[in-house]
Amino acid sequence: MPTILVSPLSKIAEVAARNGVTEMISLIAEKQDFHRPGIIDPGRHLNLAVNDIAFAGGDGLIGPAEAHVRAIVDFARAWDRDRPLLVHCWMGVSRSPAAALIAALAVDPELDEDRLVKRLRDASPQASPNSRLVELGDNVLDRSGNLVRAVKAIGRGRDYEGDAPFALEW
Template identity: 65%
Template sequence: MAGIVVSPLGRIAEMAVRHGCREMLSLVARGQDFHRPGVIDATKHLTIGVNDISFAGTGDLIAPQEAHVAQIIDFARKWDRSRPLLVHCWMGISRSPAAALIAALAVAPDQDDEALVKRLRLASPFATPNTRIIEIGDEALSRQGRLVAAVRAIGRGADADGNAPFFLRLLPENERYAP
């Protein structure tokens, strides 16, 4: 089943093994050290050094930029989709759900933004996708504001402790995607 596992940093090894992931996208602060799970192929792991902020100009913090989102899109399009993609950030609540939405639309662009975002909310009542990543991704993927509107419509997720990984299906049960 094609999908994306979204996880907090503290559970990436468990999620990689449980779901059979071999590719991973990490969105962490620059210089944040962590151990890549052994089941993840080093050549299929991308780390993007960004902070979880939604605006630029905050001193030493790095706001997501167009180049970062372009890396997410490029990485997703190279994902072979034979196994789930693992996407994580520190808590699995903001950066990684946003990247998961962008990746899902990069590989299956004909899907409905609103339906995809509703699947995200069903999979995680806690997800609050980073608005800057969503806005940049909407533009980069020519969604014409549909992704931004869909994310706004689900609102902020419930309070969380950052220990709630989830699985985002690329397409609804009744749809099939052939890469």
């Protein structure tokens, strides 16, 4: 069963080691430093400089763009699904859940958006996928507005209650 692990930055080393993860997508602000866990293959680490905003950017902020989504799609399609894929952002609540949905639909286009998003909500009551990433992902993956609609249907996640990695499985 394919598994995408979604984590806040503070837990990536623990999540990677515990689950034998060797591939990772990072969605972190441009000048935010962090160390890639040693178990992650440097050639299989996608590091995207993007802020957690729902607009194109400006004033020093980098908003999610189509190029970010295309990079997530390409990376996911090359993912060795024998091991989990780790996706993280600062808190594991907005950018990384959106990227996990995009990655899952990229590798399995037959997935039903409503079921996938429900699995995300069941796995993480606090997930609130970044709306701009979701919209761009819907467009890049030709989902005809279904991903946007499904994410809107689950609504905003509950208030953040701390570091809570979770698994999106299908």
